[in-house]
Amino acid sequence: MIEITNLTKRYGSFTALNDLNLTIEKGTVFGFVGPNGAGKSTTFSILATLLAPTSGTAYVNGYDVTKSPNEVRKHIGYMPDFFGVYDQFKVHEYLDFYGASYGVPSKERKAIIPQLLELVNLTDKRDAYVDYLSRGMKQRLCLARSLIHDPEVLILDEPASGLDPRARVEMRGILQELKNMEKTILISSHILPELSEMCDYLGVIEHGNLIASGNVNHIENQLQAQKVLQVSVKNDVEQAVSFFEDDPNVQQIDRDKKDELLIHVSYDGSDDEQIELLKKAVTQGIPILSFTQKQSNLEDIFMEITKGGE
Amino acid sequence: MNKLSSLFINPVLNKEIKLRFRSFKSFLGILFYLAVCAAVCLAFIWIEGHNRNGFTANDSRTLFMLLSIGQMGLIAFITPGLTAGAISGERERQTLNILLTTQQSSMSIVISKLFSSLAFLVLMLVASLPLYSLVFLYGGVSPKMVLITFGLHLLTMLMIGSLGVMFSTIIRKTMVATITTYGVMLFFVVGTGFLYIFLGEIMYNLNQNPASTNQRWLPYISLMLNPGIVLFNSFEAGGLDYALQRMGITWPIWKGFTLSYIGISIFALFVSIMRLRPRMRSKKVKKKAS
Numbered sequence: 001m002i003e004i005t006n007l008t009k010r011y012g013s014f015t016a017l018n019d020l021n022l023t024i025e026k027g028t029v030f031g032f033v034g035p036n037g038a039g040k041s042t043t044f045s046i047l048a049t050l051l052a053p054t055s056g057t058a059y060v061n062g063y064d065v066t067k068s069p070n071e072v073r074k075h076i077g078y079m080p081d082f083f084g085v086y087d088q089f090k091v092h093e094y095l096d097f098y099g100a101s102y103g104v105p106s107k108e109r110k111a112i113i114p115q116l117l118e119l120v121n122l123t124d125k126r127d128a129y130v131d132y133l134s135r136g137m138k139q140r141l142c143l144a145r146s147l148i149h150d151p152e153v154l155i156l157d158e159p160a161s162g163l164d165p166r167a168r169v170e171m172r173g174i175l176q177e178l179k180n181m182e183k184t185i186l187i188s189s190h191i192l193p194e195l196s197e198m199c200d201y202l203g204v205i206e207h208g209n210l211i212a213s214g215n216v217n218h219i220e221n222q223l224q225a226q227k228v229l230q231v232s233v234k235n236d237v238e239q240a241v242s243f244f245e246d247d248p249n250v251q252q253i254d255r256d257k258k259d260e261l262l263i264h265v266s267y268d269g270s271d272d273e274q275i276e277l278l279k280k281a282v283t284q285g286i287p288i289l290s291f292t293q294k295q296s297n298l299e300d301i302f303m304e305i306t307k308g309g310e
Numbered sequence: 311m312n313k314l315s316s317l318f319i320n321p322v323l324n325k326e327i328k329l330r331f332r333s334f335k336s337f338l339g340i341l342f343y344l345a346v347c348a349a350v351c352l353a354f355i356w357i358e359g360h361n362r363n364g365f366t367a368n369d370s371r372t373l374f375m376l377l378s379i380g381q382m383g384l385i386a387f388i389t390p391g392l393t394a395g396a397i398s399g400e401r402e403r404q405t406l407n408i409l410l411t412t413q414q415s416s417m418s419i420v421i422s423k424l425f426s427s428l429a430f431l432v433l434m435l436v437a438s439l440p441l442y443s444l445v446f447l448y449g450g451v452s453p454k455m456v457l458i459t460f461g462l463h464l465l466t467m468l469m470i471g472s473l474g475v476m477f478s479t480i481i482r483k484t485m486v487a488t489i490t491t492y493g494v495m496l497f498f499v500v501g502t503g504f505l506y507i508f509l510g511e512i513m514y515n516l517n518q519n520p521a522s523t524n525q526r527w528l529p530y531i532s533l534m535l536n537p538g539i540v541l542f543n544s545f546e547a548g549g550l551d552y553a554l555q556r557m558g559i560t561w562p563i564w565k566g567f568t569l570s571y572i573g574i575s576i577f578a579l580f581v582s583i584m585r586l587r588p589r590m591r592s593k594k595v596k597k598k599a600s
């Protein structure tokens with residue numbers, strides 16, 4: 001369970017993370033998508049107690065990251081976007097070292113290390129030097145490392161970046177298994193398709209702002225829509241919603257959080273179809289006060305996060 | 311109790327020692343060092359032994375001084391290199407973040423890093439102790455003298471090492487931290503000597519009346535911070551008497567040295583411990599006027 005409220009991080013006058021609000025329930029997989037420099041790693045570093053926020057709060061399993069960082073560390077397994085390894089360690093020594101550093105008793109470590117190696121498919125590399133592992137293997141080893149103290153929450157910063165397609169598939173399989181183990185997983189990527197199949201919820205972040213969040217279908221519809229129509233009515237918003245719902249070009253309808261007579265219609269049709277839509281709405285007697293087209297600012301982002309590759 | 315022991319028996323220290331001493335190179339290094347020391351001793355004994363009066367207790371004493379000054383120099387010049395990468399090295403290898411998310415306390419990480427960085431040097435010093443028995447053989451130096459010298463060596467190492475770890479923590483780049491540590495080391499080893507001469511001159515020339523005690527402490531402090539001078543004073547008991555008399559200070563210089571070096575070490579380690587992880591003291595968030 002992660003609760004983030006008004007979380008902000010500034011570097012001097014530059015705002016890397018702006019007023020983030022997010023709740024992630026226990027056992028869900030939450031994907032954090034956004035182009036490079038959006039603020040994903042900043043958020044994760046704060047949750048991992050590696051960075052002090054400028055303002056706002058973040059709780060992991062009820063512990064405040066700034067007030068009880070030590071408790072938070074017990075509950076999270078963190079995998080940074082870039083990390084190094086102690087190259088003179090062998091794979092099992094590497095895991096044993098971190099197990100000891102997390103205070104896992106030696107006996108338990110002996111039992112859990114083979115299981116973790118099994119989970120990340122590195123059993124046959126047990127006695128290999130960490131330095132000689134491929135990038136994908138190191139990535140998987142680091143994931144195994146983050147699990148050594150059996151944390152409930154996993155914070156994985158771009159675990160699949162820099163991997164070739166095969167290694168990516170392998171990583172995805174492991175994450176699926178972790179999901180089955182009922183871990184709360186917060187995972188980031190700058191590529192949407194990488195996350196969409198395995199996440200329950202997605203958050204899209206850009207320039208430090210969370211610009212969309214919700215379940216995966218919701219986000220995808222919102223992102224795919226060409227534009228968003230803002231429609232405000234004088235009364236009977238239900239009638240308006242059901243009218244727009246019937247149009248095949250409407251992807252989805254979001255009610256405004258503040259104004260209950262305002263709806264945001266994610267729309268995919270052409271300009272001509274849009275004119276027809278408005279005409280039809282008026283003839284059907286929907287009391288439209290205003291009808292404005294807001295260029296979806298998600299569009300560019302969508303292009304960026306779906307183009308795939310690096 | 312448990313907490314204290316975990317400072318000395320903990321995974322970080324364990325790992326460091328294991329990785330450092332895993333390579334055969336370390337042992338070759340020690341072997342080489344001992345070989346050089348032994349060669350110097352034997353050469354000295356051989357040359358002095360062919361003098362008219364043979365190798366006397368006096369010669370043995372000179373050899374001892376030579377050895378301990380050599381080792382002091384070695385410590386001063388090796389310690390910054392060994393310690394100034396302790397934390398920044400992990401940061402540069404991108405292993406620090408992960409270490410900081412473990413349950414290891416900042417204190418145990420810092421202390422382990424210091425001890426493991428110095429372990430090699432200490433081992434070198436300890437391994438060279440038997441060489442000193444050569445010196446005992448000919449007399450002229452008491453075992454107490456050897457212990458005192460060893461203590462001065464350790465204190466110097468601790469102080470420079472702690473500063474190295476501190477710079478390694480507060481400076482991002484190992485390179486810059488190393489240069490800074492060398493600079494500070496040079497201040498202690500060379501700078502304080504010049505400072506003493508400079509301050510002493512000013513004091514004696516401008517202020518003949520012995521009333522102002524403040525000014526007299528300054529040259530004393532610069533003397534006591536210099537490991538070379540303190541080492542020298544321990545060989546030649548009373549060697550600094552005249553200088554100290556002129557300053558009118560009777561407090562033994564080794565006490566000043568010991569206290570200040572321990573103090574500086576504690577300070578440096580404290581700074582490292584506080585700065586290793588981000589400061590999380592939750593500040594009162596100012597509400598924006600809306």
Ligand SMILES: Nc1ncnc2c1ncn2[C@@H]1O[C@H](COP(=O)(O)OP(=O)(O)O)[C@@H](O)[C@H]1O
Pocket residue numbers: 011014016034035036037038039040041042043
């Ligand atoms: N220490 C820092 N000082 C100044 N700016 C920083 C620092 N760390 C990160 N930033 C900036 O904060 C923004 C967010 O970075 P980051 O969270 O790493 O993005 P992401 O992980 O989404 O790619 C970037 O524009 C980055 O340049």
Ligand SMILES: [Mg+2]
Pocket residue numbers: 037040041042081157158
């Ligand atoms: Mg990042």
